[in-house]
Amino acid sequence: MGKIYDTAAAALDGLLFDGMTIVAGGFGLCGIPEKLIAAIHDSGVRDLTVVSNNAGVDGFGLGVLLQSRQVKKMIASYVGENKEFERQYLSGELDLEFAPQGTLAERIRAGGAGIPGFYTKTGVGTLIAEGKEHKDFAGETYILETGIVADLAIVHAWRGDLYGNLVYRKTARNFNPNAATAGKVTVAEVEELVPEGSLDPDGIHTPSVYVKRLVLGQDFEKRIEQRTVRERV
Amino acid sequence: MGKIYDTAAAALDGLLFDGMTIVAGGFGLCGIPEKLIAAIHDSGVRDLTVVSNNAGVDGFGLGVLLQSRQVKKMIASYVGENKEFERQYLSGELDLEFAPQGTLAERIRAGGAGIPGFYTKTGVGTLIAEGKEHKDFAGETYILETGIVADLAIVHAWRGDLYGNLVYRKTARNFNPNAATAGKVTVAEVEELVPEGSLDPDGIHTPSVYVKRLVLGQDFEKRIEQRTVRERV
């Protein structure tokens, strides 16, 4: 198949260019493609438009691309955990487009599904609706939102096989399967590369067709953002 | 939880009324909710609008509702396997709305997802596009298709638990997970009722919230439509 690459840098080789759009899986720091983000950082590619629910934290996740000023614009639903983001945004160095989380998820899915636009009730009557087409269906008002297709999608999966089939783990799934469909090229990092035929065909979250390149990562950091515990009684 | 019913008839009790719309899972005869269809037949409910990719065959699947003249209208993509359907349609007894298969699947998903309309390239320049809104995105023309919400969704799953979580098997999945989201009420028949906690949470196809009632079926017929085999060499 030729989909397996030895390193994240090799998996991205030839795919990166200044001014490109990248859609990334992950929610907060959960399920983010940390190895691919690091390799994009090392590549020095600039003027990126990044589509991701969050912007990482200072020094980890997409935060590293912000610190190195490689990001020109973010499309996100929540960016509250990142001081460097705030500084760049308030100084006008960084462009920001907010999309409600569900609208963002659906826009990414739509892009991957060949749907250029869809109507949603989310955001009607708010700032988000300004400048967008309004349309009534059965007496209710909806706004038109557009699909997102990126030059590159980067995702993090738990298990993958050499065909490119992917399985995600628990809430690390989040935006990853949607992002995987919305890249002109999709690159996945996995925690385990499993023998062919060992994934349950009924339980594959991302079918092989979506994944063009795949890398087995080592020593994932998988940082926890909010460590909350309960007392043992 | 109170979601488990003893018979298909009990699971449908109080949900059926003349003139209602029913969306059904299944593709051809594969993965059809055969017990629930039989119970709808027995109930005598009439003037149904049925949303299903196919119309069953004479004497099985949705074909039994056609033979008993309980169906007023079908929304489907392919009805080629059913002589009674043809007779009723040509005589004007039955109304038929064709939707391309992918458009039908997406309309059902959209209905379940609170999306009243979406744009697709499918059908542009064909009879399907007539009377529909056309809109250009990035220089390409698309047509507006609408979401489908039914009064009742009936689906067939392989395994279910008492919460209503469902898992489908192989290509019997087809329209079932989409249909399960698009009913004001969704009733599922399952081949196995498994102990709570025994389904892999990463592998559940229909989360419990979608399923209001569930029945364990017995002696499924699961008829094969086209038995094709190869020679043992």
Next chain:
Amino acid sequence: MGWTRDEMAARAAAELHDGFYVNLGIGMPTLVANHIAPGIDITLQSENGMLGMGPFPFAGDEDPDLVNAGKQTITELRRTSYFSSADSFAMIRGGKMDLSILGAMEVAANGDLANWMIPGKMVKGMGGAMDLVAGAKRIVVLMDHNDKAGGQKFRDRCTLPLTGSNVVDVLITDLAVFERADRKGAPFRLVETAPGIGLDDLRARTGANFSE
């Protein structure tokens, strides 16, 4: 004077009926989970992609792949399922959540809700709040009745940018509970007041008209 945060959460828990599927917003609403009555079976959704959210893990059992919408470590239950963000919001937008409990900066007499931005201050984003108010069948808001300077937060009109228009069904503050019968023009009605809160005092501290 007035209810504590825990008392407010307990009052909100009374809105949860057996069999409900519920999404609890970040902050005070998460406290509601501690007050669910015995015998009331509730399934909690977390909009990052989980149905059937369990309590926080014991120390040492934290799993970086298992967090809620507030990015807090949590646990799963026997009923749990995971799904993608698009599927999660299909569930929310599609009206499958019986109830969502959210925090607020302002609520208006017409049901408008503002809880995501203050112009001129850094904006963190709306996350899933706009989707939740647009999609959930019933919206319960938990907020302090007045801001720290004593300003009215339950107002005739919201002054802050909206999260949703005509979406709040129940408002629970530290002083009182208000509810409206529908989203078609019914006014908010005072359901109860916290111990020691008089009606005149309440009206003085409230910008919105409400019926009794």
Next chain:
Amino acid sequence: MGWTRDEMAARAAAELHDGFYVNLGIGMPTLVANHIAPGIDITLQSENGMLGMGPFPFAGDEDPDLVNAGKQTITELRRTSYFSSADSFAMIRGGKMDLSILGAMEVAANGDLANWMIPGKMVKGMGGAMDLVAGAKRIVVLMDHNDKAGGQKFRDRCTLPLTGSNVVDVLITDLAVFERADRKGAPFRLVETAPGIGLDDLRARTGANFSE
């Protein structure tokens, strides 16, 4: 005179390149799977919800839960995944299929395709054909060059209701292979003819203009 159905299928198989994801329509296109060259790795999609379709089962191994888009019993492979109909057509509509091979009633010089209905006759429906021609990156059509009465099926304009407008890239008939360079006005070009088929004969039996 002219190619057999198997020869047409073999010619169509030459359009399959290593690593391609391909959807084969019902009927003659399914024969193409028998002619994939050794060393060419192809993954077949079945639009009812399967990627990685295997051959027919051995007698006795038929599984009613495992059928292709023609409702025929099939088998799975080590690469197989299953998904819902909405996800299947998201894949197709989203342009992830490198190629689809379909049958036709008529093909026009401008790339129009008609293969789903004859007015006045019972209409069986378009199934997934309209989605496939709208979504797949490249469309190859397999059809008889003329109908049973000798009528032209490769025409200046389609007379039957369309399945898709400006969608055919390659046309393989029992007499010849035609291809066009793009969907922006390039004419169909004659690529090859079946043994014994002369150009004058071919033109006489063809309603569409084509270049050589």
